[in-house]
Amino acid sequence: MPATDSSSAAAPLTSFGRSFLSHRRDQIPPPPPDHHSHSHTQHPSSSDLEIDAFHRHAADLLHDLLSDSNSDPSAPDLLSLAWTRRLLDSFLICLEEFRAILFALADSQPLSRPPLDRLLLDFLDRAVKALDLCNALRDGLDLIRQWRKHLAIAAAALAPAPAAQRGEAQIRRARKALTDLTILMLDDKDAGGVVGQRNRSFGRAGTTRDSLPHGHGHHRRSSSGGSSGSGSGSHLRSLSWSVSRTWSAARQLQAIGGGLTVPRANDIAATGGLASAVYAMGAVLFVVTWALVAAIPCQDRGLQAHLTAVPRTFPWAGPLITLFDRILDESKKKDRKHSCGLLKEIHQIERCSRQLMEVTDAAEFPLADDKDSEVQEATQELVQVCGSLKDGLDPLERQVREMFHRVVRTRTEILDYLSRPHNAG
Amino acid sequence: MAEDGEEKLLATVQHIVQTLGSSDTMTEDILRVFSNYDGRLSLDKLYAARAAAASAAGGGGGLGGGGEHSMPESPTLPLPPPPAAAVSAAAAAGRPPPVTSMERTVRTLDRQISQFVAMDRLIWADSADADAFLEAVDDLIGTVQELEAAGTNRGLFDRAEELLSRCMARLEEEFRALIERPDDAAPAAPGGFRSDGSDDEEDFGGGDGYGDEPIPIAKPVTDYDVVIDALSPGSVANVHQIARRMVDAGFGRECAEVYAAARRGFVDESVARLGVRPRTAEEVHASSWEELEFDIARWIPAFNMVFRILIPSERRLCDRVFDGLAPFGDLAFVAAMRTQALQLISFGDAISSSSRAPERLFRVVDMYEAVRDLLPDLDPVFADPYSAALRAEVTAVCNTLGSSIKGIFMELENLIRRDPARVAAQGGGIHPITRYVMNYLRAACGSRQTLEEVMEGDFGAVGGAAAAVDPDRPTSSLAVHIAWIMDVLHKNLDIKSKIYRDPSLACVFLMNNGKYIIQKVNDSELGVLLGDEWIKQMTNRVRRWSMDYQRVTWGKVTTVLQTGGPGVGGLPATAMKQKLRMFNTYFQEIYEVQSEWVIADEQLRVDVRAAVAEAVMPVYTALISRLKSSPEARHDLYIKYTPEDVEACIQHLFEGAAK
Secondary structure, X not given: OOOOOHHHHOOOOXXXXXHXXXXXXXXXXXXXXXXXXXXXXXXXXXXXXXXXHHHHHHHHHHHHHHOOOOOOOOOOOOOOHHHHHHHHHHHXXXXXXHHHHHHHOOOOXXXXXXXXXXXXXXXXXXXXXXHHHHHHHHHHHHHHXXXXXXXXXXXXXXXXXXXXXXXXXXXHHHHHHHHHHHHHHHXXXXXXXXXXXXXXXXXXXXXXXXXXXXXXXXXXXOOOOOOOOOOOOOOOOOXXXXXXXXXXXXXXXXXXXXXXXXXXXXXXXXXXXXXXXXXXXXXXXXXXXXXXXXXXXXXXXXXXXXXXXXXXXXXOHHHHHHHHHHHHHHHHOOOOOOOOOOOHHHHHHHHHHHHHHXXXXXXXXXXXXXXXXXXXXXXXXXXXXXXXXXXXXHHHHHHHHHHHHHHHHHHHHHHHHHHOOOOOO | OHHHHHHHHHHHHHHHHHHHOOOHHHHHHHHHHHHHHXXXXXXXXXXXXXXXXXXXXXXXXXXXXXXXXXXXXOOOOOOOOOOHXXXXXXXXXXXXXXXXXXXXXXXXXXXXXXXXXXXXXXXXXXXHHHHHHHHHHHHHHHHHHHHHHHXXXXXXXXXXXXXXXXXXXXXXXXXXXXXXXXXXXXXXXXXXXXXXXXXXXXXXXXXXXXXXXXXXXXXXXXXXXXXXXXXXXXXXXXXXXXXXXXXXXXXXXHHHHHHHHHHHHHHHHHHHHOOOOOOOHHHHHHOOHHHHHHHHHHHHHHHXXXXXXXXXXXXXXXXXXXXXXXXXXXXXXXXXXXXXXXXXXXXXXXXXXXXXXXXXXXXXXXXXXXXXXXXXXXXXXXXXXXXXXXXXXXXXXXXXXXXXHHHHHHHXXXXXXXXXXXXXXXXXXXXXXXXXXXXXXXXXXOOHHHHHHHHOOOOOOOOOHHHHOOOOOOOOHHHHHHHHHHHXXXXXXXXXXOOOOOHHHHHHHHHHHHHHHHHHHHOOOHHHHHHHHHHHHHHHHHHHHHHHHHHHHHHHHHHHHOOOOXXXXXXXXXXXXXXXXXXXXXXXXXXXXXXXXXXXXXXXXXXXXXXXXXXXXXXHHHHHHHHHHOHHHHXXXXXXXXXHHHHHHHHOOOEOOOO
């Protein structure tokens, strides 16, 4: 009977990974699974070739993320929803290939032998931190989904039958929705996720014991909310975050990227090159999580974590650094500096809601033609953003969940492998 | 009679109005006073009466043309069709009211509504105010629809719509206040405001399944058969009235949003009171198992409370408030509890992704079972498409917990393999790993249905057709895996036995552990899982080790004692004395060592001693008696051990170091 837990390590790539791999086969052949490799019989350069292929493919994937619409008409704009989805796709492919190469070469390069075990454990530490980011990102996406609802109300109010002019009623309704939206967005920006912590002050100290409900003990209670039902924004609480309030995305990123050191040449040699693959995966993990936090609202979002110098000798170093720098540049732009997320759609929301609010501020009715066409224009953009959010948010959230589960799985498999005794039994 | 009376009353009012009213506005003021005074004098009726009078006096303007302005509809979410059918049918069939009257209507409504909208207290603090306001809103909605259908008076339509949007803003505030602070509202008027409630189902009930029952009630759940009624029936009725107006006017999204925002606070606080602390995956990974056990012990009841009481209660409330107003109720419901639900779920994810140390099995099984048992009960609560993603998350966490259990159970194997062979049990006794594994497996058998389920990868299948998995057969995945673990244990013990320099002690060690395993298997469900065949094999092994022991320890002793058969010439006396001396040495050595060895099982101990005695005693007795009967050997014969001594010593073997 085989050791049952090895089956999970050898689990086939998911259909997702496979289709992507085969899709890209024309460019770089994926490393062939090498089950027969034994350190004695194996040609010394075979594992090198596979690891090289991994590095080059990572470089390709990153490079694709940098292509703009000039070079590739199908390329989505940097930091758009579609781009972010592509970013996650690329990450998942990288992770899948990393995992495949790790276990394919594990026979010739036992993972549990130093220094590889140490490097892997270090990578796994970073991976755990990415899990909480995934949860926080999901909350962030839910927040955007919430914004979208208000946006949709505004869009619905302003975009009735094409020919109709927008009357005071529609403008009023849209302005109200946009005001609510702005409050929500500001709320998030100011607080950086402090919102919702009203209920976060509970700990698990003994005080909670007596408040445990006794089944029927739920009484009708009135909310401790604002004193007046007519307060304009007091009721608009954005979502609570599913991470504790002291949690910080910025700090998390620093932990993921911190101490990411280039493996020494003799470590690379001693591990048949796997040390460099682990390093590459760590760097990709960091930049991808960093880019996601850049794009999506997060509790205590911040991009201070920096990418420690990556040697240009790695084929992916160039595109990785460029990607990092481009996003950093984007975050420094005047109109984006204080944004709650660099996602292109968030920018659009901010821009067109601001525009609509300005145009319709103290407007006379019926609207003058030029104003109305201005409103119409902004409305079109509004409708378009609404549409792309509607189409993009759910798949992106699923990808973030997928990332969570894949990271968990990869981590479990590596730990399994490391803990499995190889000399006994 | 009543009809008659009402007609008379209306006629009287009309008369008063005509005699007193010198201007339109004044007339309207009076109308309003009357209409507020008595419910029978609704504005509808008064206006209808007036319109009838007016049209009898002169013709109205030609109204016609399709309304090209539809109610503002969302581009993404299909709104239910505005209830314009009745209105336009009326407009087409009967004579449309004259434009002038419409203008007046709007003006009247404006005046009336403006007062309400400007009110600095809750309109619903006074049920008469609330009724009047709702009635005005209904009129306004009807008017807007009529104007839209007519499509001739754009200016008036815009005015009416603008008024409507102010109404909606106010209704939204009232709605939120009523949900957040239901006690501030006046008790619902007797009989409530139910003027045209019967129309609802025709307008909105079609096909969405909500129109069939007056109040959909969440399916009660066993054990947690409690429903939190956060709002009194009166408050629910009030809130429902508002929701209906908002949806009627095309403000369903706003209504769903404000509902969700208002309920979220309650949901958050309810969950907070359960004392579960949000834990990041990182914290879970870094926490000690004791802490996590504590958290899990909190989490399971909290999870049940939330998913079995709180969420179904929210569903019920939402279904009542948005009765007949799908899909806004579904939207509102998900938005209200999504975050808290996900947060609870994420703890399950974090636990599943953390360490797979074998001792974690039982608590994780508890978590898995809580989630799995919940799944079928979720169906009625999460039936709509908006909740589907949430339902999927619960299923997903059930699966990850299941795989985690599988992983933890597999980890037992690694634990056995890793157990160092450096230290063997003293005196060949039962090794701690044997005790650990057997007790672990016995305890695991208590959850064998669940374990079988996860071994089969059959997560959360209970209640479904696939639930017929019978773990109690030696070919089930669980049984096969347990047999495999027993194999691993056996191999590990075999390696450990090699540490003993004395091969006899190795045999005793294996015997002891083998016997212990058999015992534990026999007096638990493990016996059912492993089957009779397995037990027979194991028993044979123990017997073989026992025979090996006899051979290795006592073989040379009995060989020494062989005298070549009685009567046949026989050995010379010196040779026999030599044999005795050798026996004495061997026996003393064996006794000194092996009396400190251990055979834990009493029966086994008795059996082994009996086998030793059976092998040794006859030959020894024979040797002694031959020596005694030999004339050469008899003198200076030194018998160190009489046969009785030997027998007694044998009975003291394996008593352990303590002796």
